Amino acid sequence: MKIGVYICHCGINIADHVDVEAVRDFAKDHPQVVIARDYTYMCSDPGQDLIMRDIEMERLDRIVVAACSPTMHERTFRNVISKSGLNPYFLEIANIREHCSWVHHDRTRATEKAKDLVSAAIAKAQLLEPLQAQEKSVTPSSLVIGGGIAGMQAAFDIAASGFRVVLVEKTPVLGGHVARLNRTFPYLEEAEQLIGPRIEAVLNHARIEVMPFSEVEKIDGSVGEFSAEIRRRPHYVDGEKCDRCGECLKSCPVDVIDDSNYRRNARKAVYFPSTDGPNEILLIDTEACLHFKDQSCDRCQRTCPQGAIDFTQEGRLEQVQVGTIIVATGHDIFDATKKTELGYGKYQQVITAAEFERLTASWGRTKETPRIGDTVPKAIAFVHCVGSRDKQVGNEYCSRVCCTYTAKQALWVRENIPDSEVMVFYIDVRTFGKGYEELYERAQKRGVIYKKGVPSEIFRGGDKVVLRGEDALLGQPYEKAFDLVVLATGLIPSQGAQSLKNLMKLSLSPDGFFMEVHPKLRPLDTAVDGIFLAGTCQGPKDIADTLAQAHGAASRATTTLFQGKVAIDPVIAAIDEGICSGCGICEEVCEYAALTLDPYRRLMTINTALCKGCGACNSACPAGAISLKHFKPEQIIAQVYALCMGE
C-alpha cells in the first residue's frame, strides 16, 4: 500500500503550536507511507496541486491529510483525489487544528498529539474501502400542506418555477387566519387584498391542484420520491351540479353556531364555508345535519333544483407522488378561557383580538355603530401577552404579532368611535418591524394611552368590567372600569402539529412549533431531507415574515426539483444478514426511520435514502449485525490501537 501524508500549517493556525516538520518526518518513517509533505495551506490551489501530482507520479492509493476539521474541507479533498482518479473515500483526515493546535499551547506536547492523530489516521487509511455515491431520480413536484397565506404563496412560487404542486387544506376554504382579519398592520390594507388574489392565483394555476377539505394521512419514502395518501372528505354536495343558488340554505331547519367565525354568528347545517371567499363549495355539516343524525330530514335534497345534494357521497383516499414537501399548517389561537382570572367566556365585555377583528370587519362593512350587546363601547381596554410570555400557561415565548396588532386595533377604535377612551396594558411594547414603531407612535398620537403593567384580574362592575393590576411605572395599583376589553391572545402551535410531526418524523421545538434544523443558517429546513417549513407553523410571525419564509421555503423545495436527482451519501449503515435476527432494537433508536423489519425474511432492511449514517444503530445492535460503512469496527479499532501504541 502506498500512502501519502499531507500536513497543513493553516497559515500560523497550526504551525504556531505544532511543529509541522517534525510531524511530517514522523509520518515519513511509517512503513506504508511513501511520501509526506507539509504546506502552508493544503486547501489552497497550489496545495491541492501538490496532492494531485503525487497521486499521479507516485501512484498513491491512500491519502491522509492532517489539517482542520473534516466538516471544513473533507469535501474539498475528496474532490481533489477523485480528480486524480482515486476513489474519493480513500481519504482520511486527521484534525490537528480544532482537536490540537487551537486547544493546546504547549508546543512539544501538541506536536506529540498531532503525531498520534496522524498515526491513527494512517492506521485507518490502510483499511479504507472504496465507496460509491449513488443517485436517484426526483419526482418533479411538491406537496404543500396548509392553505393559509404561507402555503398558498409557497405553492404559487413552486408552480411559477415550472413544477407541479398539490396544495392540501384541512378546512373547506383557503386563506387561513389572514382571511379572518380586518385591516392588517402596519399599513392597514385590507386582509382581503392579500388573500383574494392569492386564492385566485392558486385556484387558476394550471400546475397547482388544490385539495380543500382534505388531510394527509400517510407519508412514505424520502426526498425525491415521497408518496402521500390524502383523505378527501365529502361535501355531500356535488360541486359540478351546484350553481350556488342558496335555496338549500333556506330550507334547512338547523341553526349551528359558526366556529370558523369565532362563534359569533349562526349558520345552517348546509352552508357556504366562507361568506366572502371566491372558492366556496357548499357543504353539509354532518354533526348538525338531521339526516346524518336520524334520517329525519331531507329538505335540502328535495329543495335543490339541480339535484346536487348527495347524502351518499363518499370520501376518497388519493395517492400523490412528490419530490419535496412544505409544511405550512400555521398556528392556532390561545384559548383565553385558560386564564380564568381575565373573565373571558364569563363576561360578554371580554373578547379576544381575533373576535375583535371580525367585529371591526363587519362594522366596517355595514357602517353600523359599533355595539357590544346594546351599548356603544366608549372605554376600551386592550391587554397584551394573553397566553404568551406566561410560564403559568406553559408558553414562555413571545407571540411576536400581538403588540403590533393591538396598536392597529387601538388606533382603529380611536379613529372610528368618537370620544372613546382607549388604554393598552403592556409588559413591553414590541413593535420591531418595518413601519411598526411608526404605527405605535401614530396610535399614541391619536390618543391611545399605554400603561405598563397587565391586569392581574378582571371582574364585573355594574354593566362594565373592571381591570385590576399594578402600574409598573407609577408603582401604584390601579382599578379601572371599561365597556369592552380586548385580549391580545397569543399564537400557539396548531392542533394537528403533533400528529403531522409523527407522520413525517419531524421534531417540535420545546414551544411546540415545528423545529428547523439550524436556528440561524437553515431556518426553513427540517432534519428530514426534502421537508421544509413556512410560516407560523415554525413559530409566531407576522404576514410579512410569513411571506418571506414562504418564498424561501419554495426556494428550498425547488432546489432538488431543479437538480432532478439526489445524491445518496454512501457513508451509511449496512446490515449483515447472516447475523441479524430481526429483533428490531435498531428500529427504535433510529431517528430517521431508516430501518424497517422485513416480516417475511425476519430481517431488518435499510432505506439508503433515509439513513444519515449517524451510527446510533451500530452501537444498539446486540449482535453486532449493523456496521457503518467508512467507520467499521475494524477501522476504528485500528485507530484506537495506533493511538495506544503511540504512548
Add this chain to the structure above:
Amino acid sequence: MPAQKIESPVALVIGGGIAGMQASLDIADKGFKVVLVEKEPTIGGHMAQLDKTFPTLDCSSCILTPKMVEVGSHPNIEAMTYSEVIEIQGEMGDFQITIRKKPRYVDLKKCTGCGLCAEACVQRTRIANEFDMGIGKRAAIYIPFPQAVPQKYLIDPDHCLMLTKGKCGKEPRCQKACGTHAIDFNQKEENVTIQAGAIVVATGYDQFDARLKPEYGYGRYENVLSGIEFERLCSASGPTKGSIEYNGVEPKRVVFIQCVGSRDKTVGNEYCSRVCCMYTAKQAHLVRERIPDAKITICYMDIRAFGKGYEEFYDRVQKEKIIFRRGNPSEIYKRGESLMIRGEDTLLGEPYEEETDLVVLATGLVPRQDAEQLGRMLGISHTPEGFFKEAETKETIPTSKPGVFLAGCCQSPKDIPDAVAQASGAAAMACICLAEGRS
C-alpha cells in the same frame, strides 16, 4: 407576470454578507450561474465580525466560514470581491451590468495566502485593522481575517509606501518575501460587463454612528464602545483573543445602553433596529461568563425579545444577576478614570447616577451610506429612513423594478434567521425569472 425573454440565466447578487451568500447558494444550487459582487476584499459581511450569536450562542465564524468556503468553491458562483457595480442598464431578463474591480496589487492566481508578505511589511502592526474596528493592527499588505474568502492578500493603497510614496526602502520587503511573485504594484482598476436576468440586492447595513449622540461621549471616551466594537473585543479571534479588557484592564462594572440611534427622532431614526435588545442580552451574558463578579447593568426602553427562543434566552440572562434599568441615560461624563452615567429610572420614577468602567452602546442598524446611489442605479426607491423599498406592502422581497429583489438588512434591520429566510425567498423569486427565460 408576463413571460419575458431571458437572455442569460445568470443572476447578479450585490453584497456578500450572510443574505447575499444564502441567495447565491440557493440560486446556484438550482443550476443557474451567479455573479456575486462584494465591495470588501472578502465575503462574510457583518456576521464575520460577531463573536457568538443569539439565542443559541453558537460561534458566529464557526457556522459562517463553512458557508463562505461553499460560496467560494461553488462551480456556479463567481464571487467578485473588492468590486463594485457601477452601471446597470436594461430590464428584467436582460440587465447589462458593469462591475469595477479594484486593484489588489496581488495576483489572485499566484497568491497562496501564506502570509509571509505581511510578516515582512515595514508597516506591520502599524495600521488600524478595520475588521477589528480599529482595535487591532495590521500591515499594509493584509488579509481582513484568517478565514477570509478568497484567502488572498491585498495591498492597502492608502498606507503602502510603494503606492503612496513610490518607494519602500531599497526594495519592497513584501515582494521579496513572496515566493510566488504574486505582488504586482502596476495592477490597474478593471471594468467588466456581464449580463444577468435577475438581480438580488443584499448590501446589508451600516452601524449607527454613535458620535451623533454626543451626550454618550462615544469617540471622546475610549471606554465607550459601539456594539460591533464590543463583538470584536469578545471574539476569540479578535484583538484581545476574547478577553474583555481595555488598555489591558478588565472592567469590573459594565453598563449597556439600548436603542442608541434607534427609536429616536432626535437623530431621525424612528424605527426599531430589531436586533439590539437581543445582542445586548447576549453581550451581557458574555461579560457574566468571562468576568463572573462584574456588575452589569442594562438600560432599556422595552425589551424586544420576540423571535423563536428569544424570550427564553432573555429569561436566562435575567437570572444571571444582571440589573435591568428602564430608562436610557441622558448623559455620560468622565470622573477620574471612571464614567458617570446619569438618567432617570422610569420604573422607580427617580433619577440615578451610576459609576462604571465600560459602556457598551447598542448601536442601531442604519442604511448603507451609498444605498441611495445604488438605488438610483437599480431604479428602486427607498423609504424615508433610507432602507430599500419593497413594491408591495407585506411582500418584503420584490421591488418596484421587475427582476430586482431584496434580501437581508438592506430592506430593513433583521436578525440572521430572518435575513437567511428572506434571502432564500429572494432566490426563489429570481429563479422564477430565470426559469421563465430558459423554458
